[in-house]
Amino acid sequence: MIIPRLALQSLRNRSLTAVLTVLGIAISVMLLLGVEKVRTGARQSFADTISGTDLIVGARSGSLQLLLYSVFRIGNATNNVTWKSYQDIAEQPDVDWIVPISLGDSHRGFRVLGTTPEYFARYKYRRGQPLAFAAGAQFNDLFDVVIGADVATALGYKVGDRVVVAHGVGSVSFVEHEDKPFRVSGILAKTGTPVDKTLHVSLEAIEAIHVDWQNGMPAPGESVSADDVRKMQLAPKAITAAFVGLKSKLATFRMQRAINDYSEEPLSAIIPGAALQELWGLVSTAETALSIISAMVVATALLGMVTTILTSLNERRREMAILRSVGARPTTILGLLVVEGTLLTLAGVILGTLLLYISLYALRPVIDRAYGLDVNIGLPSTSDLTILAAIVLAGVVASVLPALRAYRLSVADGMMIRT
């Protein structure tokens, strides 16, 4: 038992270097585990973009494309879905609810989405969390708009403000629906999903702003005033996609097949969770890159530890020689240095884990608010523990190197007085 005590006392004697080494290891461990946490958090947040929706229906296309434009508002639909087909699907006995969405207009770079009020009750994210209003309420009037959290912050809108929607999806648009301004009726709470970057209006409003348009341009001299529009029939002719909820999960695949085989119109139905996973598979290279970077960080810290022990050997030449001269065998010296290295790594690993959890508790709400990334705090997973054990083991192995060097140095060498 003399070796651990000697090692501890020797470390205490050189407390500054020891503390710095421990800190170095602690910070790299924290970084490694932190990257792991962020990686799994990012994957989870991504998968949580939409939940509670059983199927997304759109024009016939690949599942990724349909997911990208309907959920992430990236790219455009290949085709629209006719209102007739939408109604056909809505009438299916398996269908519990269906929410149409209509895309294509924008407001200062943010997409405008036409939908029904049911959207706010049915769109769920993060394992079934519903949308919440930070201010105001859902649209009631034809020219009401509900804006996402990012739209509100970026453009500084408040409830009651006037908004003019532009035709098309560019950030600078040449034709605007100026004659029919909208009023902000509600602002949604931050979700960390593309909903934050969207302006929501009713389906009828999308029809209304295009009522006097021809071929993508306002018809000259034929403008219909906003008041006249209110009196018109504004049944939509087409929508971009629809979110579908089913009465039973067991019907999911049956319904998907029925929609994919629907002969009146080429449609595609996708299971959003499955498509999200396919999409994540594409970006998993970035995940691997993150893991490699954090492994490198740990390797650097261990290298630093070896360097510190090796340089200290020179100062401790005499210490070793005295130990040897009072009867310590070379193996004792070897053991002493290995125990030292092990203690340093162990302390580093424990401190690093503690630091990580403290900073996670402190930063979690901040990260969620700023990036919409919900980092799960939870206890270290088995893979985390494996990584930690591997680091300790690597520390032990790394300390063998200076130990072997000390083992070889002779007593005479240590006894010699160098000037």
Next chain:
Amino acid sequence: MKASTLVVVLSVAAAAPSFAHEEHRELGAHVHGHGTLNIAVEKTRVSIELEAPGMDIVGFEHSAESAEQKAALAKAKAQLTDPLALFKIPAAAECKLSDAKVELESGGEHAHGKDEKADAHDHDHGDKDGHDHDGKSAHNAFHVTYALECAKPENITSIAFDYFKAFAGAKELDVSVVTEKAQNKFEVTREKPVLDLAGAI
């Protein structure tokens, strides 16, 4: 305004190349070696749906002619009616088969509703199988549905795919799993015939 729109539409129609026969044609994908397995779980009810090309299951896709082929077909159908032997679920889930339905859909001849639907042929095996490619050959596909009753579905933590042992032609399965908790998609291959579902159900 309406009339002018119509004129525009008509002139576009006149300029476009016209196709005389306006019938509806459609081709579904058909990839040998590649099947799909859909699993839906709700409370204690588990529904499983398997779709696989005939090539994967019996090694031919035309209608069975020789006695040998008929025997192979009968054997495959018998194997397919026992999903718990093909897709091994942990015993702790206490699953019992309540219904199995094996259907053989012949791609080339089978009519879906009023539109004929054939299957596109996408050989990923280099066409070494040597089955006849004359006009009457079809692309048969198995469509199998199972209904299971599992007392403890939360114990379905993994599925071992003995399916690949039973059917030499099968190479991979796209597995979709839908539960009240989540929707997941996996790929199970002959090389790695195990699906880890811990936490998914």
